[in-house]
Amino acid sequence: MENLIPILIIAGLVLVALMTLGFILARLYKRATKEVSFVRTGFSGEKVIVNGGAIVLPVLHEIIPVNMNTLRLEVRRAAEQALITRDRMRVDVTAEFYVRVKPLAESIANAAQTLGLKTMNPEELKELVEGKFVDALRAVAAEMAMEELHEKRVDFVQKVQQVVSEDLLKNGLELETVSLTGLDQTGFEHFNPQNAFDAEGLTKLTEAIESRRKKRNDIEQDTELAIKQKNLEAERTKLQISREEEYARLEQEREILIRKASQSTEIAREQAEKSREAEEAAIAAKREVDLKKITAERDIQNENTQKERAVREMEIAKQRAVEEAEIERRKAIELAEQERAIAVAEKSRAESEAKALADKARAEAVKEEESVVTVRETQRAEREKAVELVLARQLAEKEAIGLTVAAEAEKRAAEDRAEALRIAAHADAEKARLEAKGRADAEVMLADALARKYSVEAEGKRAVNEAANTLSVEQIAMQIRMSLIQQLPEIIAQSVKPMEQISDIKILQVQGLGAGQGGNGESAEAGNGSLADQVVNSALRYRAQAPLLDSLLAEIGLKAGDINALAQATGQASTRVS
Numbered sequence: 001m002e003n004l005i006p007i008l009i010i011a012g013l014v015l016v017a018l019m020t021l022g023f024i025l026a027r028l029y030k031r032a033t034k035e036v037s038f039v040r041t042g043f044s045g046e047k048v049i050v051n052g053g054a055i056v057l058p059v060l061h062e063i064i065p066v067n068m069n070t071l072r073l074e075v076r077r078a079a080e081q082a083l084i085t086r087d088r089m090r091v092d093v094t095a096e097f098y099v100r101v102k103p104l105a106e107s108i109a110n111a112a113q114t115l116g117l118k119t120m121n122p123e124e125l126k127e128l129v130e131g132k133f134v135d136a137l138r139a140v141a142a143e144m145a146m147e148e149l150h151e152k153r154v155d156f157v158q159k160v161q162q163v164v165s166e167d168l169l170k171n172g173l174e175l176e177t178v179s180l181t182g183l184d185q186t187g188f189e190h191f192n193p194q195n196a197f198d199a200e201g202l203t204k205l206t207e208a209i210e211s212r213r214k215k216r217n218d219i220e221q222d223t224e225l226a227i228k229q230k231n232l233e234a235e236r237t238k239l240q241i242s243r244e245e246e247y248a249r250l251e252q253e254r255e256i257l258i259r260k261a262s263q264s265t266e267i268a269r270e271q272a273e274k275s276r277e278a279e280e281a282a283i284a285a286k287r288e289v290d291l292k293k294i295t296a297e298r299d300i301q302n303e304n305t306q307k308e309r310a311v312r313e314m315e316i317a318k319q320r321a322v323e324e325a326e327i328e329r330r331k332a333i334e335l336a337e338q339e340r341a342i343a344v345a346e347k348s349r350a351e352s353e354a355k356a357l358a359d360k361a362r363a364e365a366v367k368e369e370e371s372v373v374t375v376r377e378t379q380r381a382e383r384e385k386a387v388e389l390v391l392a393r394q395l396a397e398k399e400a401i402g403l404t405v406a407a408e409a410e411k412r413a414a415e416d417r418a419e420a421l422r423i424a425a426h427a428d429a430e431k432a433r434l435e436a437k438g439r440a441d442a443e444v445m446l447a448d449a450l451a452r453k454y455s456v457e458a459e460g461k462r463a464v465n466e467a468a469n470t471l472s473v474e475q476i477a478m479q480i481r482m483s484l485i486q487q488l489p490e491i492i493a494q495s496v497k498p499m500e501q502i503s504d505i506k507i508l509q510v511q512g513l514g515a516g517q518g519g520n521g522e523s524a525e526a527g528n529g530s531l532a533d534q535v536v537n538s539a540l541r542y543r544a545q546a547p548l549l550d551s552l553l554a555e556i557g558l559k560a561g562d563i564n565a566l567a568q569a570t571g572q573a574s575t576r577v578s
Contacts, residue, residue, distance in 0.1 A: 088201035094182030111172030
C-alpha cells in the first residue's frame with residue numbers, strides 16, 4: 001500500500017502536467033482553414049500555414065491571416081472619369097474583377113507581405129489595386145474603338161485580364177476572370193470642347209449621330225412607304241378578291257335569272273298561245289254576233305225606210321190634196337176678185353198656173369229627194385256596216401297585237417334581266433317598233449275607213465247631183481224662186497236699213513190730190529194705192545239695194561215697187577212652205 005501512494009501521486013502530477021500542457025497547447029495552437037490561411041513569423045523564421053496548423057507563441061511568434069476566398073472588386077469609370085477609346089470617344093465602363101490569393105506558399109507569403117490584412121477587407125483591397133485595374137482598362141480601351149469595345153467585349157476582357165494578371169501576381173493575387181457588366185457612351189454634357197480628345201470625339205460623335213439619325217429617318221420613311229405600298233397592294237388584292245366574288249355572285253345570279261327567264265318565257269308563250277286562241281274564239285263569236293246584229297239592224301232600217309217612205313208618200317198625197325183644195329178655194333176667191341179687176345185676175349190665173357206647175361215640180365222634187373234619201377240611208381247603213389267591220393277587225397288586231405306585244409315584252413324583260421342594259425335597250429326598241437307598227441296599222445285602217453266614208457259620201461253627193469241634173473228647167477226655176485221666197489224676209493229687212501235714217505213720216509189727208517180710188521170702188525191699181533202706200537213705195541224705191549232686189553224679184557214675177565204684192569207673195573210663200 002505504501003508503494004502505491006507515491007505512484008498515484010506521480011501519476012496525478014503527470015496527469016495534471018499533461019492536462020496543463022494540453023491546455024497550453026490548445027491555447028497556443030492555430031489552425032488554418034480552406035477560407036483563411038496564415039503566415040507565422042518570428043521564432044524559427046517565416047512559416048506559411050495552409051491546410052494545417054502551428055504553435056503560435058505570444059511573444060515569439062506573429063501571424064498574418066490571408067483570405068483565400070474569391071473577392072469581387074467592382075471598378076466603375078463614368079462621366080469625366082470615363083475611358084477614352086482609340087477614336088477619341090468617351091465610354092462609361094463598369095467592370096467586375098474576381099481575384100483571389102493564389103493557393104501557393106509563395107503567393108500567400110507575398111500577399112501577406114504586400115497586402116497584409118487588406119485581404120480580409122475587400123474595400124481596402126479595392127482601394128489598393130483599383131489603380132492597376134483602371135490603368136489596364138484605359139490601356140486596352142485606347143487600343144480599341146468604341147464599336148470594337150461593344151462588338152468585341154470578350155477580346156477587351158481578355159486583354160484587360162492579361163494586362164492585370166502580371167501586376168496582381170506580384171501581390172500574390174490571381175485574377176480569375178473579368179466581367180464587363182456595363183458599357184455605354186458617355187453623355188454629351190461630359191465632353192469638354194476645350195479638350196482636344198473630347199473635341200475630336202465630339203465631332204465624330206455628332207457626325208455619327210446625325211448620320212444615323214438621317215439614316216434612321218430614311219429607314220423610317222422607306223419603311224412607311226413600304227408599309228403604305230404593302231397596304232396598297234393588300235387593298236388591291238382585297239378589292240380584286242371582292243371583285244372576283246362579286247363577279248361570281250353576278251354570274252350565278254345571271255344563270256339563275258336566265259333559267260327563270262327561260263321558264264317565264266315558256267310559261268308566257270303558252271299563256272299567250274292559250275289567250276290568243278281564246279281571243280280568236282271570242283273575236284270569231286263576237287264577229288258572228290255583230291254580223292247578225294248588223295244584218296238585223298239593216299233589215300230593220302230597210303223596213304223603217306220603207307215605212308217612212310210610205311208614210312211620206314201618204315203625207316205628200318195628203319198635202320197635195322190639201323194644196324189642191326186650197327188652190328181651188330183660192331182660185332174661186334181670186335176669180336171673184338178678177339171680176340172687179342181684170343188685170344189682177346189675169347195675173348192670179350197665171351200665178352195659179354205657175355203655182356200648179358210649181359206644186360207638181362215640188363212633188364217630183366220630193367219624190368226624187370225621197371229617192372236620194374233612200375240611197376243615202378242605204379249607203380249610210382252600208383258605210384256603218386263597213387265601219388263596224390273595220391272597227392271590229394281593228395279591235396281584234398289591236399288585242400292580238402297587245403297580247404303579242406305583252407308576250408314579247410315579257411320575253412324581252414326576262415332577257416333584259418339576264419343580259420343587263422343591252423338587252424333592255426333592245427327590248428325597248430323592239431317594243432317601240434311594235435307599238436309604232438300597231439299605230440301605223442291603226443292609222444292605215446283609219447285611213448281606209450275614212451276613204452270608205454268619203455267614197456260613200458261622194459257616191460251620195462254624186463247621186464244627189466245626178467238627181468238634181470235630171471230636173472227640168474221649170475223645176476230648177478221653181479227651186480230658185482222657192483229659195484228667194486224663203487230668203488225674202490231677210491232681203492227686205494236688209495233692203496230697208498237705209499230707212500232707219502228717217503226720223504218720222506207724216507201722212508196728210510189731202511183731198512183732190514191724185515185719184516185714190518176708181519169709180520167702181522176698187523183699189524186703183526194703176527194709181528199705186530193710197531197716199532201712204534205711195535210714200536212707202538217711194539221710200540222703197542230709194543233703198544240702197546234697189547237694183548239687186550228688183551232683179552231678184554223680177555226673177556219670180558213680182559214687181560219691186562208694189563209693197564202690197566210683196567206682202568201678199570210673202571204670205572202665200574209662207575203658206576206653201578208650211
